Amino acid sequence: MATAETGGALDPVLAFALVGALGVGSQWLAWKLRLPAIVLMLAAGLVIGPVLGFLDSGAQFGDMLQPMIAIAVAIILFEGGLTLNLHSLKDAAEGVRRLVVIGAPLGWLFSTLALHYVAGVSWAGAAVFGGIMIVTGPTVIAPLLRQSRLSRRPAALLQWEAIVNDPIGALAAVLAFEIVVVFETATGAGHAAQVLIVGILVAIVLGAAAGWGLVRAFRNAFVPEYMKVPVLFVVLLAVFAVSDSVLHESGLLAVTVMGLWLANAELPSFTELRRFKEHATILLVSGVFILLAANMSFEKLAILDWRALAFVVVVIVVARPAAVLISLALSNIPWKERLLVAFTGPRGVVLVAVAGLFGERLAALEITDANRIGPLAFALVAATVVLHGFTLTPMARWLGLTAAKVPGVLILGGSQWSVELGKALQKMELPVMIADPNHAHLRAAREAGLDTFFGDILSEAAEHRIDHVAYEKLITATDNDAYNTLVATDLAPEFGRENVYQLKRVKQASSRHALPATLGGRALGADETFFEVNARVAQGCEFRVTKLSEEFTLDHWREKLPDATVFADIGPNGALRLLGPDDEPKDAAGTRILSLTPKKPHRNGEGKGEPRDTEDPSEFA
The missing domain is CATH 3.40.50.720 (NAD(P)-binding Rossmann-like Domain)
Structure with a gap:
């Protein structure tokens, strides 16, 4: 079998088959052994990538790697939006609102400070990467919630925060990047603000319009039953592509709004649509995690030093808990639930994908330490996935926040x-x-x-x-x-x-x-x-x-x-x-x-x- 180290490369079809087999196999093995699936997928990607050299994502898929990951993340976020039925909020509504309105800006601020003063990243890179760090990863939260069997309200808080803050984090990075461009290239601040505002408005309007149109089409039988899922996929890709062409990363917001609209439309065929999307998401989460892990190299990881380790510790122990506890202060959320949410902040696919993209863009602007953003993002994802994968269930049991000791x-x-x-x-x-x-x-x-x-x-x-x-x-x-x-x-x-x-x-x-x-x-x-x-x-x-x-x-x-x-x-x-x-x-x-x-x-x-x-x-x- 040819490998990147021997001068050859796996055939793309074989590479796809390998990624699929490892992804689904990791999830099955995790179910069998009652282990966190994300941890096994991360380990599988590292083994076939930098350790054994069987798969080099960049070499196998070339320029198609980033578009593939971007589309996969869009589908994952859309499926997440489909789970956001407003009736499921109930008594968690105030907590979710605070985590989004107050927690997201505080998370951006604390993450930026940690990046600059602890990791030693320049202010420009820290501001952009700090915006991305708002996200807590629905690709990671969903498997953890299935495994930990949390009671209803803390599960709703973690799920809603992860899905809603994902596009917000991407847009925060876009905002910071546009500000950096203004200072580095002398571009007019007014023009940058105009591009940002127009892009966000287009994303919201496009997502809502697509959701409204699909609801009308499905209810009035304009689309036959057997074509509903294909039509849904095509519209999803079109919405993501059009919105992203107006403003990079705004497509994530557009597909989330579209999913949210469909989730609350009470469609008769909604259950079948959501189940199919869940199956597709399981495959995509597996594939994207393994591809991103395999794309790492020892050269990239060698950039990490003791300051990177200190940064990861500060984010987990200080930045995340402080943002959550301040945002939930004086709310009706019990202290036990606040503590669980505060010390549960796993990062996932969106963080690594968007961080890698903006790291390359900042490097093109000759920003200092821009090449460290990608490895730092991977280190944070790996640390939080492993940590929360093994600690969420015991912590929830200790706090008495599981639905039941035994099912x-x-x-x-x-x-x-x-x-x-x-x-x-x-x-x-x-x-x-x-x-x-x-x-x-x-x-x-x-x-x-x-x-x-x-x-x-x-x-x-x-x-x-x-x-x-x-x-x-x-x-x-x-x-x-x-x-x-x-x-x-x-x-x-x-x-x-x-x-x-x-x-x-x-x-x-x-x-x-x-x-x-x-x-x-x-x-x-x-x-x-x-x-x-x-x-x-x-x-x-x-x-x-x-x-x-x-x-x-x-x-x-x-x-x-x-x-x-x-x-x-x-x-x-x-x-x-x-x-x-x-x-x-x-x-x-x-x-x-x-x-x-x-x-x-x-x-x-x-x-x-x-x-x-x-x-x-x-x-x-």
Whole structure:
């Protein structure tokens, strides 16, 4: 295989394949090992780039590298804008407003001071790079939020700040650069201000107009369903290119405004559009991170010295916390949430891409130390990605800001079977919520002390009131098979299809009334219908929790409870698995098995109907 060091270069097609394989592979490995995906992608890029020399992004892609990264960043920001539904702000609105209006200028100021006095960068370079450092990187925040499972408000603060401040940071760098151009080339200040104002106005108007036009076209069926995503992509690229031609980096603002408009337009096809964009963004984030890391070289990194290290420390420990804490002072945000946001500021793709671009432009103006901006940006990104990738989850747990210590189960349907299952799961110290559109069906769940939601689980109210982050698995178990199938199918992309379960549908006598087997969730337990499982509970069956040990194995359990139906197991590490008719519980010491079994006589005055937690297997002897 040819490499840059041996005088050859990878074929661009092979280079694309390598980047794609490493990007997706890193994300899968991170999911499997429960590690921060961004850290693995960064490491993969460094290994195939400066370490092994397999990939030199500049050599493989030449002049196309920067346009490719710019378009990828635009698509990533647009997808971020699609997540900014104004209803999701709720009680975080004041915090987000302060982080943007007050926090962004303060972040610019403190970053500029750190660059000049700590890193030793000239005032011109510090002002431009300091503007870029406002951004906290939605490409990094999104994977971290998925991993850390933060509670709703701090997650909203970090997500909104990252997405909104990204284009603001790029425009701040443009503003500083235009001022530098005025001083270095004697260009009229009035002309520079005019170019800046016109560019920002064009970006806002163009983004809003494109969003409005797409909404009108999609609602009035001017675009067929199968062409909506292609049309969306073409309009996105056109908006970005036109806006960027008026003012460099204003395209980022234009596509963010466009995404924000679509997110709040309540389009019937919005969910499908957003899911497709999420998939595209995962690929783009992986690719861009690996390309940027591979584009580094030991010569560029050798520029970094002890002052660069001190700069990174000051930004993480002083500049970022000071900007956040001052901007959130006297707000309604609790101190714990302020601290979490203050000490969580990972930088990402936009910082490295825009910093490299302006570093080259400042170098063309013969600005001192302009060649240090790119390596400094990479060092800051690498340090914050690694640091926050490994510390955000422990810090959130320490502050009590995670949605739940362990992910729980959301049960649809308030039948007696659902209540008994919920009580058993709760006894296993798992979060449980039972939802039902019929208020009367929730009476038993409320009396049992279970969390409940009255309403349609697919409604907008459920989206805002149910913290889905706290629940990893979904069980649809109402007496309406069609509704169960609808909910399981609709929420499968959000929970993951492997985490959505459904009671067996009643067999239809006529094929014209039967629902397709491709819809709905996975089978649960012995693959029984709603009426069968509830009949078993009415006839005296109860949920039992049995703990296996070295002396009491799975075979012993089966011998003692031959009529039991296994519904779930929890391993020694606390991981819950819901089991279907073809699944076997783990035969390992410390595993707890949840089963539905005929009720046995209670001893010592135990309450009837309570799930039995059999920690001592000798009870079966």
